[in-house]
Amino acid sequence: MTPKEEQPEMGTNPHKSDEENWLKRLSKSNDFVHEHTSLKKEGPFWLSYYRTLISTDILHQDVLPFLKEQFLLDELKSIIPVQEIIYTKDPKEIIENLMRGFLALQKHEHDEECLLINIANSKFRDVNITTMEASAIGPQVGFIEELDTNINLIRKRLPVPELLVIEMKVGELSKTNVAVIYMDGIADSENVNTVVQRINDVQYDHIQDSSYLSLMIEDNTNSLFPQSISTERVDRVAAGLTEGKIIIAVDGSPNLVLVPITLFEAFIAMEDYSYSWIIGNFFRLLRYAAMYLSTIVSPMYVAIMTYHYELIPAPLLETLVGSRASVPFPPFIEAFLLEIMIEMVKEAGIRLPFKIGQSLGVVGGIVIGQAVVEAGLTSNVLLILVGLGTLASYTAPIYKFSNTLRFIKFPVIILSQWFGLFGVFLGHQFTLYHLLRLTSLGRPYLSMYPIRSTSFQDLWFRLPFSKQQENPSTLRPEKKRKATGNRENPEPANDFYE
Structure with missing residues (x-):
């Protein structure tokens, strides 16, 4: 008796290679569906899809009611009320679109040609307000994941x-x-x-x-x-x-x-354009000052308290010495540990559930800070300075840049411990040198040399809209001007009317 020949798997063509037989390849997954719409074995139609990717409502309302036996695939393409329908026999294209939520429709099971119908389940969260770049006034619409x-x-x-x-x-x-x-x-x-x-x-x-x-x-x-x-x-x-x-x-x-x-665009908040240009400039300059303050406060404390007591006025020196009288650590260890503690509180507040994290960020910071001062592990003056520097780093509208400001002060603190004020100067000079060499898409990142007139219109400062005539030249735009005309300010009314 000859051994019985192995039967091919249901729904596959034994004459096709594994690469061409897309049905055999996709049927290994349990959420893949390959079903027949007719009671007759040789009748049309055959449907193939991933049930986890499609919308069953579209399938039952817009596809199945139009599958009549007398229609060919070409005719169904113009009848089925779905916007995206592809007629193909390419196995690679079939697999690629099935993975995107398409339905493969075949007249007979082993036909090479099929219709790919887009019935993907596209349920996403609704358009909502921005969370990372909140503003008090102005547009609130934010992007979503679609x-x-x-x-x-x-x-x-x-x-x-x-x-x-x-x-x-x-x-x-x-x-x-x-x-x-x-x-x-x-x-x-x-x-x-x-x-x-x-x-x-x-x-x-x-x-x-x-x-x-x-x-x-x-x-x-x-x-x-x-x-x-x-x-x-x-x-x-x-x-x-x-x-x-x-x-x-x-x-x-x-x-x-x-x-x-450019670097300065990280300090531009869209809310600035909702205020008078004078107020907008005030907030922008405040962010510049906060950027510098966040990177220099702690290093300056370490450098002065370690090497340069003579720079501190006598009344202030008495206060500083009194606050550090019971602290067992040198200024470097004191500042470094406190900065790390602040970062831990921030990380814990982000990773915990929203309501718990919000409470931890406020209460935890106050309780831990007060406990550290009372235990004599740090001075109350340094606690104020570190809190001020951390607060200043969060004024940058772009969150990623806030992380940069918070990290960059750690190597500067180390340099200040080694070289004093010269270390602080060295750290900032190295940062400036790095920024001068840095580019964004091949364009200067610092955008300070050569000095361009457009930088004074709406980059370093913000002039009135009537004075913003040109697009930023650092982008090398094909269209140089962005204003088509200016409205002249009306003459002030006098007290005498004709």
Whole structure:
């Protein structure tokens, strides 16, 4: 008796290779469905889909009622009321779209050609207010994790055909949808080509967030300073596009990336444009001062208390010596431990559930700080200085830049312990040297040399809207001017009427 030949698996064609037989390959997963819509064995139609990716409502309302036996696939393509339908026989294209929530519709089970119908389940959270870049006044709309919705929000702000979108897929396994968005006729074509080329050169299995991509395409991946702005504000993205910036949007991420940027843009809050230009400048200059204060307060304390007592006025020196009388540690250890403790409180507040973390951040900081002072482990003067420096670091509107400010003071504290005030100077000079060499998409990051007139219009300072005539020259925009005309201020009314 000859052995019985092995029967092929149900729903597979034994004459196809494993690569071509997409049905056999996908059927290994339990959430893959391959079903017959007819009671007759040879009758049409055959449906293949991932039940975890599709919308069953669309399937039962917009697809199944139109599957009549007399219709061919070409005819069904024009009958089924679904926007995206693809006719294909390419196994690679079939697999790729089934993984995106499409339905594969075959006339007979072993047909090569099929219709791919988009019935993906696209339930995402609703558009909501921004959480990381909150503002008291002005627009509150923030992006969400769905790419098409984010592009829709941008197009509502800029309803012009010059707004162009280049779509691509990144990630060997994740196949993440990425969109490069720019304004044709304003954005420098060299910048656009550079962004597209760098994204195409990315070789990584999984792109989970826009931050992954921004770090991979930066000019200097070892720098502490972010060379792009990650934002969830629609108004910031729209403003950047009109100036000539390039936007990178990643499916699954609520944060969009703006490139190229300069250092000072990290201190520009969109709320500034809702106030008078004088008040807006006051807040912007306040953030500049806070940036410098956050990096120098603790190092200066260590340097002066270790080497330079003579710089302190006598009345203040008496207070400082009295506050440190019971502290057993040198100023370096005292400052370093307190800075680490503040960072731990901050990290714990972020990682814990929202309500618990909020309570821990306020109560924990006060209780622990008071306990440390009473135990004589640190002076109350240093506690005030460290709290002031930490508070100053959070004034930066861009959260990633706040992290940079908080980290950069640690090496400066070490230098101040070794060299005193010269160490503080050395740390800041090294930082300045690094910033002068740093670029964003090949453009100067510090943007201080050569000095450009556009930097005085809306970068270092903010002039009235009537004086903001040109787009930032650091972006090398194709459209130089952004104002088409100026309204003259009316003459003040006098007390005599004709």
